[in-house]
Amino acid sequence: MNLKGRNFLKLLDFSSEEIRYLLDLSKDFKEKKKNHVKHEYLKGKNIVLLFEKTSTRTRCAFEVASHDLGMGVTYLEPGSSQMGKKESIEDTAKVLGRMYDGIEYRGFAQSNVEILAKNAGVPVWNGLTTEFHPTQMLADLMTIEENFGYLKGLNLVFCGDGHNNVANSLMVACAKMGLNFTLAAPESLRPDADLVAICENIAEGNSAKVTFTDDIMEATKNADVIYTDVWVSMGEADEVWQERIELLQKFQVNSKVFANANPNAIFLHCLPSFHNLDTTIGKDIYQKFGLKEMEVTDEVFKSSKSKVFDEAENRMHTIKAVMYATLGENNE
Numbered sequence: 001m002n003l004k005g006r007n008f009l010k011l012l013d014f015s016s017e018e019i020r021y022l023l024d025l026s027k028d029f030k031e032k033k034k035n036h037v038k039h040e041y042l043k044g045k046n047i048v049l050l051f052e053k054t055s056t057r058t059r060c061a062f063e064v065a066s067h068d069l070g071m072g073v074t075y076l077e078p079g080s081s082q083m084g085k086k087e088s089i090e091d092t093a094k095v096l097g098r099m100y101d102g103i104e105y106r107g108f109a110q111s112n113v114e115i116l117a118k119n120a121g122v123p124v125w126n127g128l129t130t131e132f133h134p135t136q137m138l139a140d141l142m143t144i145e146e147n148f149g150y151l152k153g154l155n156l157v158f159c160g161d162g163h164n165n166v167a168n169s170l171m172v173a174c175a176k177m178g179l180n181f182t183l184a185a186p187e188s189l190r191p192d193a194d195l196v197a198i199c200e201n202i203a204e205g206n207s208a209k210v211t212f213t214d215d216i217m218e219a220t221k222n223a224d225v226i227y228t229d230v231w232v233s234m235g236e237a238d239e240v241w242q243e244r245i246e247l248l249q250k251f252q253v254n255s256k257v258f259a260n261a262n263p264n265a266i267f268l269h270c271l272p273s274f275h276n277l278d279t280t281i282g283k284d285i286y287q288k289f290g291l292k293e294m295e296v297t298d299e300v301f302k303s304s305k306s307k308v309f310d311e312a313e314n315r316m317h318t319i320k321a322v323m324y325a326t327l328g329e330n331n332e
Helices: 016-034 057-068 089-099 110-120 134-148 165-177 193-205 216-220 240-251 255-259 280-289 308-327
Strands: 046-051 072-076 102-106 124-128 155-159 180-184 210-213 225-228 266-269
Touching: 016 134, 016 165, 016 308, 046 057, 046 089, 057 072, 057 102, 057 124, 057 308, 089 102, 089 110, 102 110, 102 308, 110 124, 124 134, 124 308, 134 165, 134 266, 134 308, 155 165, 155 216, 165 180, 165 193, 165 210, 180 193, 180 216, 193 210, 210 216, 216 255, 240 280, 266 308
Parallel strands: 046 072, 046 102, 102 124, 155 180, 155 225, 180 210, 225 266
Antiparallel strands: none
């Protein structure tokens, strides 16, 4: 499988076989890391991390993965570059592409990362946009396969804000790899109809289904994976909280919901999560709305069914696989 020189912008751009290759490569890198086997295959290369939205997992995963592969890393935090302010995205891409071997972008519109990719002349990787979160999806698929031994035919249920980047990307990932995707969400918070049509067509070709319902108990019956995300995404106005809480409170993943799933079901969350009052936002929401837990209860989040920290670690291994596959090795 030759992915050298490819951009990694969304999973729709990749075949099921290419995604399978990246997952297998991720497993190999995880095994090497576990056994302290050096793998500085990209020594001498340099990459830049271009962040318009802050992050813990994405930044750390890219930095550690890059160092493990022997690469140099430059991190440009929000406000540290002139992209979109004094310099166009196109011009920024052309400058960075002459200095670096690869560019990671984490920010807002998908069109931004698409412009970077069109003009950089080097591989560009999407660390998150408003529409898609493809590196997260590889980690999710890897975690699911680690727990079940396979992917095709499993039932994944996403509960909550169904039009955010994670829900969009999960629908794509499931369709590509043959998992049945069910969205438990209000009708007003469902993915774009065009994306749904594309995913339904892909899923049908992989003997899978895409289903929507506003009944969380109906959705989670026979679920193998229950997934949720925060109700208000980064970059959205604080004023949205009241509306989202009113819409999504009944889609909280709690012990009753989880008891409805298959006995060996697992819980996933891309993190961060508001499952207690140990965050500033969590305390603020409690003071304003009286909620001690939001998208998932503390009981479920901390249960043996929860694989969220395995999932977070797998970001590093899958991102390493993406960079290695698209940059090409110097030596092995």
